[in-house]
Amino acid sequence: MNAVIARMSQFVSARVQSVFTVVGARLPQFVGARVRFFAVATLVIQILIVATGGAVRLTGSGLGCPTWPLCTDASLIATPEMGLHGAIEFGNRLLSIVVGLVAVLMVLMLLRIRRERRDLMTLALVILGGTVLQGLIGGLSVRVQLDPSVVGVHFAISAILVAVSAALVYRVWCGQRGAERLVSRPITILTHVTSLLVAVTVIAGILTTGAGPHAGDDGSARNGLDASILQHVHSWPGYALLAATLALVIMLARARHRRIMDFAVILLVLEVVQALIGVIQSRTGLPILLVGSHMVIACMIAAAMTALVLSLRSSAPTNERAVTQEVLTVAN
Numbered sequence: 001m002n003a004v005i006a007r008m009s010q011f012v013s014a015r016v017q018s019v020f021t022v023v024g025a026r027l028p029q030f031v032g033a034r035v036r037f038f039a040v041a042t043l044v045i046q047i048l049i050v051a052t053g054g055a056v057r058l059t060g061s062g063l064g065c066p067t068w069p070l071c072t073d074a075s076l077i078a079t080p081e082m083g084l085h086g087a088i089e090f091g092n093r094l095l096s097i098v099v100g101l102v103a104v105l106m107v108l109m110l111l112r113i114r115r116e117r118r119d120l121m122t123l124a125l126v127i128l129g130g131t132v133l134q135g136l137i138g139g140l141s142v143r144v145q146l147d148p149s150v151v152g153v154h155f156a157i158s159a160i161l162v163a164v165s166a167a168l169v170y171r172v173w174c175g176q177r178g179a180e181r182l183v184s185r186p187i188t189i190l191t192h193v194t195s196l197l198v199a200v201t202v203i204a205g206i207l208t209t210g211a212g213p214h215a216g217d218d219g220s221a222r223n224g225l226d227a228s229i230l231q232h233v234h235s236w237p238g239y240a241l242l243a244a245t246l247a248l249v250i251m252l253a254r255a256r257h258r259r260i261m262d263f264a265v266i267l268l269v270l271e272v273v274q275a276l277i278g279v280i281q282s283r284t285g286l287p288i289l290l291v292g293s294h295m296v297i298a299c300m301i302a303a304a305m306t307a308l309v310l311s312l313r314s315s316a317p318t319n320e321r322a323v324t325q326e327v328l329t330v331a332n
Helices: 002-026 033-058 080-109 118-143 148-174 185-211 227-254 258-283 288-310 320-331
Strands: 176-181 313-316
Touching: 033 080, 033 118, 033 148, 033 288, 080 118, 118 148, 148 185, 148 288, 185 227, 185 288, 227 258, 258 288
Parallel strands: none
Antiparallel strands: 176 313
């Protein structure tokens, strides 16, 4: 009997090893189309989950599934009796699984080039770990009845994950970080001041939202702050951000840093749209479509700011295909 079990164990082990060998042989050996596709997919789906998470909150569906990890105490999925709120919340949970799957696939795409491109693997692992953390915090937010502090942390991590995903896309396309600074020190300082203003504006926005009417559920608590005052406090770093970005565009144009200026212009356009939406939503009673757009664009601003900061230094593109051919030649 023991001999039969040992042979079966050896057979299963050999089959598993064979599968891993076959799968491993099909993984990319350089940064090509598949790696680029999954890098972009990572950024897109990290932004998309912000949009669907916003829809959950803005439609009052935050407790559409009143518990976690199950949807109800007796069901993993939403039931017809739970209505639209249950469907919206459960749909967001399903998308979060897709987000996690994309994060895992991104790591797999980099597995064979992890030594040559440690920068990409590090970013991919941060995204995977952050995605798992997001799932846990999302579950905690349900468990604590959408406490605004937990929900605020949930959004903040989403913004960070979008920024890291943007860094991944940038590094996939532009190569590893170079040693040369491409711009003058004043431009570098202003860029980092601008990135700080982005962070401050997002944090102020989180506090403002936590005080506002869109709690995710009618019975959820708010943070106790005065939303009418906070919306003005939120606007101050926002306007400072606009001014700093405009100054940055002008300085980059005068220094003829065309490629870097393109990132700054994209950032400026997003900020102008964001400011207009902010003003309109505050004067029209915070309609959910505008508030949702405001959340998504905040994350897009974080992504654009990340690309702008990274573009200040030269890149050191690596010819991964040539490195791979050299490795294979030596192996043979």
